[in-house]
Amino acid sequence: MNREPGTVQKALRQSMAWIHTWLGLIAGWILFAMFLTGTASYFRPEITRWMQPELRAKSVSAAQATEAAVRHLQATSPDDEQWFIYLPDDRTGVTRVFMRARPNPDPEAPPPPRRPEVKLDPATGAPLAARETKGGEHFYRFHFQLQLLHPWGRWLAGFCAIFMLGAIISGVITHKRIFADFFTLRWGKGHRTWLDAHNASAVLALPYHAMITYTGLITLMLMYMPWPIEANYRNSDNFAVEAYGRDAEEPAAGRSVPLAPIGPMIGAAMHEWDGAAPRTVVVRNPGDAAATVTLLRSPAGQLDARAGSIVFSGTSGERLSASQPPGPAAQTAGVMLGLHLAHFAGPALRWSFFLLGLVGTAMVGTGLVMWTAKRRRPAGNADFGFRLVERLNIGAIACLPAGMAAFLLANRLLPADMPGRADLEVEAMFWTWFGLAALSVLRPVRRAWIETLTLSALAFALLPLVNAVTTDRGLLRSVAAGDWLFVSFDAAVLAMSGLLGLAAFRAHRASARQGRASTRNAPGRPSLAA
Amino acid sequence: MQPDVLMLAYAAFAGLAMAMKRHRPMSGNGIALSPRALRLGGAALLAFSCLVMLHRIGPGQGAVAWVGSISLAAILLVLLMSWRPTAAFVLAVPAITLAALFSPISSTLPVGSGVKTLGEDGISTGKAGEAVGLLFVVAPD
Numbered sequence: 001m002n003r004e005p006g007t008v009q010k011a012l013r014q015s016m017a018w019i020h021t022w023l024g025l026i027a028g029w030i031l032f033a034m035f036l037t038g039t040a041s042y043f044r045p046e047i048t049r050w051m052q053p054e055l056r057a058k059s060v061s062a063a064q065a066t067e068a069a070v071r072h073l074q075a076t077s078p079d080d081e082q083w084f085i086y087l088p089d090d091r092t093g094v095t096r097v098f099m100r101a102r103p104n105p106d107p108e109a110p111p112p113p114r115r116p117e118v119k120l121d122p123a124t125g126a127p128l129a130a131r132e133t134k135g136g137e138h139f140y141r142f143h144f145q146l147q148l149l150h151p152w153g154r155w156l157a158g159f160c161a162i163f164m165l166g167a168i169i170s171g172v173i174t175h176k177r178i179f180a181d182f183f184t185l186r187w188g189k190g191h192r193t194w195l196d197a198h199n200a201s202a203v204l205a206l207p208y209h210a211m212i213t214y215t216g217l218i219t220l221m222l223m224y225m226p227w228p229i230e231a232n233y234r235n236s237d238n239f240a241v242e243a244y245g246r247d248a249e250e251p252a253a254g255r256s257v258p259l260a261p262i263g264p265m266i267g268a269a270m271h272e273w274d275g276a277a278p279r280t281v282v283v284r285n286p287g288d289a290a291a292t293v294t295l296l297r298s299p300a301g302q303l304d305a306r307a308g309s310i311v312f313s314g315t316s317g318e319r320l321s322a323s324q325p326p327g328p329a330a331q332t333a334g335v336m337l338g339l340h341l342a343h344f345a346g347p348a349l350r351w352s353f354f355l356l357g358l359v360g361t362a363m364v365g366t367g368l369v370m371w372t373a374k375r376r377r378p379a380g381n382a383d384f385g386f387r388l389v390e391r392l393n394i395g396a397i398a399c400l401p402a403g404m405a406a407f408l409l410a411n412r413l414l415p416a417d418m419p420g421r422a423d424l425e426v427e428a429m430f431w432t433w434f435g436l437a438a439l440s441v442l443r444p445v446r447r448a449w450i451e452t453l454t455l456s457a458l459a460f461a462l463l464p465l466v467n468a469v470t471t472d473r474g475l476l477r478s479v480a481a482g483d484w485l486f487v488s489f490d491a492a493v494l495a496m497s498g499l500l501g502l503a504a505f506r507a508h509r510a511s512a513r514q515g516r517a518s519t520r521n522a523p524g525r526p527s528l529a530a
Numbered sequence: 531m532q533p534d535v536l537m538l539a540y541a542a543f544a545g546l547a548m549a550m551k552r553h554r555p556m557s558g559n560g561i562a563l564s565p566r567a568l569r570l571g572g573a574a575l576l577a578f579s580c581l582v583m584l585h586r587i588g589p590g591q592g593a594v595a596w597v598g599s600i601s602l603a604a605i606l607l608v609l610l611m612s613w614r615p616t617a618a619f620v621l622a623v624p625a626i627t628l629a630a631l632f633s634p635i636s637s638t639l640p641v642g643s644g645v646k647t648l649g650e651d652g653i654s655t656g657k658a659g660e661a662v663g664l665l666f667v668v669a670p671d
Contacts, residue, residue: 180550180552182546182547182604183543183546183547183550183553183604183607183608183611184552184608185608185609185611185612186612187612187613200605200608201605204601204604204605204608205601205605206601207597207601208597208598208601303590303591303594335590339594344591345595348532349594349595349598352595352598352599352602353598355602355605356598356601356602359601359605
């Protein structure tokens with residue numbers, strides 16, 4: 001065997017192109033949904049706030065919010081084993097508390113029912129009443145659990161992420177002219193345009209795509225690859241203790257001693273953390289002689305998503321212990337998670353990541369469309385595989401946005417006090433998404449693209465309107481009140497509507513061009529237009 | 531927000547694109563710089579934008595924010611180039627001018643306080659004026 005280096009290179013490139021095409025196609029539809037809902041999840045707390053328009057954010061200090069929450073908890077559940085207080089920040093605007101009851105001493109007794117989380121007014125500690133909704137949490141969960149039973153959704157998402165990583169690497173090897181074509185984007189040239197758009201969206205944001213795919217995989221690494229821990233730790237809990245430190249687990253002493261004020265503990269912790277605020281307060285055995293207060297530091301402003309904690313005595317306020325600084329491996333994992341979640345990012349960087357996420361969505365979408373654009377025969381393709389891909393593309397790319405808009409519309413249109421409304425909102429998304437995809441099969445492909453994209457655009461355009469009619473926080477009032485969250489939300493959904501409308505318009509124009517070209521040609525002669 | 535880094539990166543990529551034969555605007559419209567100078571200038575601007583970001587928000591988050599910013603700047607440029615190529619290149623001039631207005635002040639002060647002091651600083655306008663003068667050579671008329 002004495003092959004020319006050029007031949008070898010060509011063969012490598014061809015096999016990589018094959019891998020790229022098929023990895024990308026098989027995982028593409030799910031990846032598109034993961035990219036789009038994941039991109040929306042950059043604004044997880046903001047979406048939740050939009051979906052509970054009854055609540056207005058208040059900014060109070062961490063100490064003030066904690067004291068207010070503790071007053072509420074002491075009045076309502078003084079005998080619980082643990083209180084979790086999630087402090088408000090400038091993005092969430094409300095305090096959330098979760099209580100865990102003391103386990104029944106009788107081992108035969110059923111475990112106490114898990115109580116739902118309660119939202120509290122940060123300033124007064126009074127429980128807040130708002131419509132039931134999954135909020136931004138829904139897109140976030142769907143992004144990696146795909147609405148499937150645990151753990152299958154996570155496994156499927158993981159497989160797709162591995163395919164994505166494979167597609168990125170094989171795509172870079174396949175792409176012969178990364179630098180020569182760096183700035184190239186030509187419109188109106190049929191499948192050449194799809195290739196340009198796919199290349200541009202992939203190459204120009206390549207660091208982002210590689211980062212988000214790899215860190216996403218790493219996030220669930222222990223689930224896909226449990227063997228290193230299994231081989232080294234008889235009990236995998238020991239690994240968690242070694243890597244992240246032990247949680248306070250002292251049993252109650254049975255003597256009641258009032259809980260020391262937590263404000264001074266927060267002051268001491270913030271001093272120790274150079275001014276960083278706590279994010280969560282965990283009170284164990286409140287009102288007991290063995291009470292402890294654990295303060296978890298907010299990871300805002302640092303790349304590592306896991307921040308340290310300090311434990312105080314709940315009776316004397318004395319500092320008992322603090323988490324060890326993380327080892328290099330734990331810190332690496334924390335930074336990977338942090339990069340993926342982008343909680344460290346301020347508004348500007350978060351918007352940048354959001355836009356790059358949309359570029360990633362476009363990369364997957366253009367790749368999917370390119371598969372058909374390259375194979376489309378002027379006389380029409382009869383084979384089942386081609387037509388299946390065509391239909392799935394419409395279902396994933398053009399119908400999912402309508403589903404997401406339906407989820408948000410349902411939030412405004414279902415009565416605010418309706419029982420089970422949170423699940424109905426989620427159902428609205430999937431019925432709309434899959435229902436529209438199923439209906440679109442009844443239409444010719446080109447018409448189906450135009451019509452589903454138009455419906456998606458309309459659904460997004462309706463959001464500001466429905467919001468203005470059903471709440472007192474419409475666009476004009478939000479502008480007048482300086483409520484920039486609601487203003488940005490309306491602006492963002494209108495921009496989405498504009499993008500989808502532009503896509504529908506271009507699909508319409510391409511279709512019209514195609515129509516003219518085929519009538520010009522004699523019957524039976526293949527049309528030359530792509 | 532580091533809008534100046536975005537604008538610097540935009541101008542940098544515009545320089546790099548203009549250096550390529552395929553994207554260079556037709557001759558005879560005022561481009562005085564050779565492809566080599568454009569390439570070097572673009573690379574230097576890109577490196578400078580990196581330094582600004584790292585200096586301002588530290589090496590860890592700075593590197594992340596810089597890579598994100600230049601990706602966005604490149605995407606914006608390519609979208610504009612595909613639509614109105616000349617305008618896309620001409621926009622590099624106001625981009626770098628505004629960046630020059632922002633950079634010298636905000637990079638020396640803590641993040642976020644830059645904008646408030648704009649206008650109190652005499653140096654900034656001088657720098658900006660210089661940058662504009664310099665760039666009219668590059669700009670196609």
